[in-house]
Structure formats: C-alpha cells, structure tokens
Amino acid sequence: MVRAMSRDPSVAAAEGARGRRVPFGGQDVDEAEKAGLVGAIFATVAPRYDLMNDLMSGGIHRLWKRQMVDRLGAPLPARVLDLAGGTGDIALRVLDRAQASEDCTVIVCDINPAMLEVGRDxxxxxxxxxxxxxxxxxxxxxxxxxxxxxxxxxxxxxxxFTHIDRALAEIARVLRPGGRFLCLEFTPEISAPLRPAYDLFSHHVIPAIGEAVVGDGDAYRYLVESIRRFPDPDRFAAMIGAAGFAGIRVRRLAGGIAALHTAWRT
Ligand SMILES: C[S@@+](CC[C@H](N)C(=O)[O-])C[C@H]1O[C@@H](n2cnc3c(N)ncnc32)[C@H](O)[C@@H]1O
Structure with missing residues (x-):
C-alpha cells in the first residue's frame, strides 16, 4: 500500500487557529479536528464495515453500487480512481466487470489505512x-x-470530508477533460411517506446494530447525523457544477435515501 498523507499538520493547525467550524455528525468541530475524528470512527468499524453495510441496508447498497458501476459504461474507462474507496467495494466491482482485461487500471484512494487493509485482504x-x-x-x-x-x-x-469543495476541486484536477465523475451518497431529502419509518430506523435501529456488531453505537450515530447535515441533492449538484463539471444528472434512489450524481469534467 502506498502511503501519502499529504495534509501538512502545521497548515491544519494554523487553519484550526482561525477557528472555522465544520459539521461532524450532529455537532460542529474545529476543522483541524474533523479528519482525526472521522479517522477514529472508520478505524473502529473497518473489520466489520462490510457486514454492517449489509445489515443496515438489507443489501440495498449493493444494488445502488451496481447502478453506479453500470454508469461507467462499456468498454470501461482505462483509468478509474475510486476515492474514499475504503474496503474496495466499488473497485472490486469494477474489476469484476473488467475481468482479465488489463486495459482497466483501478486505484483505490482512502485516508484510512485500516479500511484499505481490510480491502486489500x-x-x-x-x-x-x-x-x-x-x-x-x-x-x-x-x-x-x-x-x-x-x-x-x-x-x-x-x-x-472536512472540505467538500476541496475534494471536488481535486477530483476535477485529476480527471482529464471529458472524464466522468460518479458520486453515490446518502441524502437528507427523504420522501414524506418514508420519513417516519426512516427516522425511527436511523435513530434507533442503526445505532443499536452498530452497538451489537461493532461495539460502537456512536460511530453509527455519527453516520445518521452526518447524513442530515449533508447538502440536499440539488445543492450538491450546484457544488459539483461550481467545481468545473457539466452535464450534471441526479438520480434519487429509494425515496431519496441516497442519490447518484453523475457529471463530466469540462
Ligand atoms: C462510508 S466509507 C465508504 C467506503 C466505500 N466507498 C464504500 O462505499 O463502501 C467512507 C470512507 O471515506 C474515507 N474518507 C473520509 N475522509 C477522507 C478523505 N479526506 N480522503 C480520503 N478518504 C476519506 C473514510 O476513511 C472511509 O473509508
């Protein structure tokens, strides 16, 4: 595994000294702290991350991920970056599509070594x-x-991510003009009929499953709260546009529980 922890701690500390607050679950924290807090969560959940995804979603995340990989089209792009790729769930799907073809290079990038180690195994x-x-x-x-x-x-x-705009700018930078960007993410914009059941499930059932399976209900409370603080799909689409993408399409999934944004680099 190649390590390139490129955020300079002195820069982060200086930024933190300016006191900018960013969302971390249901709270606001100093921006210099967030990456470490998120890192601690994923280090804890890494060994059981994939099992938890199946338990929490009843396996639906697999359908959503398949839809995203389908959108890569055929033939597959020659070089694919799976960012925040964790345990490699997307990358392995892409490779399963590529089969023996050597024409598709996939790089999984993630800030958390524990997630990547599970993925590599x-x-x-x-x-x-x-x-x-x-x-x-x-x-x-x-x-x-x-x-x-x-x-x-x-x-x-x-x-x-601490700064979503910086991540989008980096994605735009490393993509060639015309390159595809595909982003699957939970949304806070749940359809009204689904809302009561969704709230009950996310506030009570998910943390309980997290406690039982990972021994850490708080990690999954973070998940639930972070979804509520994430921009709604239209606002997120505007952020993607501002980062240098065009042809932005939004596909809402399962009554708004998740959304797939697709776009191409101008
Ligand atoms: C919920 S997991 C998603 C993993 C995988 N993409 C999947 O769908 O199963 C979120 C991942 O984002 C990673 N992450 C968070 N902040 C990051 C950053 N600044 N740079 C790269 N990865 C980051 C975490 O380490 C974690 O592995």
Whole structure:
C-alpha cells in the first residue's frame, strides 16, 4: 500500500487557529479536528464495515453500487480512481466487470489505512493480487497528476470530508477533460411517506446494530447525523457544477435515501 498523507499538520493547525467550524455528525468541530475524528470512527468499524453495510441496508447498497458501476459504461474507462474507496467495494466491482482485461487500471484512494487493509485482504481472498492499487492519501490533496484519470467514483465518502469543495476541486484536477465523475451518497431529502419509518430506523435501529456488531453505537450515530447535515441533492449538484463539471444528472434512489450524481469534467 502506498502511503501519502499529504495534509501538512502545521497548515491544519494554523487553519484550526482561525477557528472555522465544520459539521461532524450532529455537532460542529474545529476543522483541524474533523479528519482525526472521522479517522477514529472508520478505524473502529473497518473489520466489520462490510457486514454492517449489509445489515443496515438489507443489501440495498449493493444494488445502488451496481447502478453506479453500470454508469461507467462499456468498454470501461482505462483509468478509474475510486476515492474514499475504503474496503474496495466499488473497485472490486469494477474489476469484476473488467475481468482479465488489463486495459482497466483501478486505484483505490482512502485516508484510512485500516479500511484499505481490510480491502486489500478482501481483494486477495478473491484472487485480485496485482489490482487494484491501494493508495493511502487525503482526497483533499491528492498525490496524483493532473488529468490522469478517465473516471472518478466516490461512494458514501464525500460526506465525511472536512472540505467538500476541496475534494471536488481535486477530483476535477485529476480527471482529464471529458472524464466522468460518479458520486453515490446518502441524502437528507427523504420522501414524506418514508420519513417516519426512516427516522425511527436511523435513530434507533442503526445505532443499536452498530452497538451489537461493532461495539460502537456512536460511530453509527455519527453516520445518521452526518447524513442530515449533508447538502440536499440539488445543492450538491450546484457544488459539483461550481467545481468545473457539466452535464450534471441526479438520480434519487429509494425515496431519496441516497442519490447518484453523475457529471463530466469540462
Ligand atoms: C462510508 S466509507 C465508504 C467506503 C466505500 N466507498 C464504500 O462505499 O463502501 C467512507 C470512507 O471515506 C474515507 N474518507 C473520509 N475522509 C477522507 C478523505 N479526506 N480522503 C480520503 N478518504 C476519506 C473514510 O476513511 C472511509 O473509508
């Protein structure tokens, strides 16, 4: 695994000294603190992250992820960056599509080494030894060349970033003009008929499952609260446009529980 932790702690401290507050779950924290807090959550949940996804969503996340990978089209792009790729769920789906074809290079980038280690073991168990490449780096400051990817995917990741605008700017930088951006994320805009059941499930059932399976209900309270603080799909689409993307389409999934944003780099 290549490590490139590129955020300079002195810069983060100086920014923190300016006292900008950013959302972290239901609270606001100093922006210099957020990455560490998010990191601690994913380090705790990493060993059981994939199991938790199935339990919390009843497996629906698999359908959403399949839809995202379908949107990469055929033939697959030559170079795909899966940002905030965690345990490699998206990357392994892309490689399963690519099969033996060497024409598709996939790089999984994530800030959390524990998530990447689980992903690498998972890939090896499935026979993927040389691919994907695993890169431990901050998505807000990618150690990757300009215009070096044909596509960038990010699933349930961008909500966890400290500065979403910086992440979008980095994605735009590393994509070549015409490159595809696909972002799957939860949304706070749940359809009215679904809202009561959704609230009950997210406030009570998800933290209880987190407590039982991972021994940490708070990690999953963070998940629930972070969704509520994330921009609604139209606002997020505007942020994508402001970062240098066009052709932005939004597909709301399961009554607004999640949304798939797609766009291309201008
Ligand atoms: C909910 S997981 C999603 C993992 C995977 N994409 C999936 O769909 O299963 C969110 C991931 O975002 C990563 N992450 C959070 N902030 C990040 C950052 N600044 N740069 C890169 N990855 C980040 C976390 O480490 C975590 O692995």
């Amino acid at each position: 998972r890939a090896w168990d499935r026979g993927w030894i040389r691919r994907p490449a695993w890169l431990c780096a901050d998505g807000e400051s990618l150690p990757l060349a300009d215009s070096s990817f044909e596509a960038c995917t990010i699933a349930f990741g961008i909500r966890n």
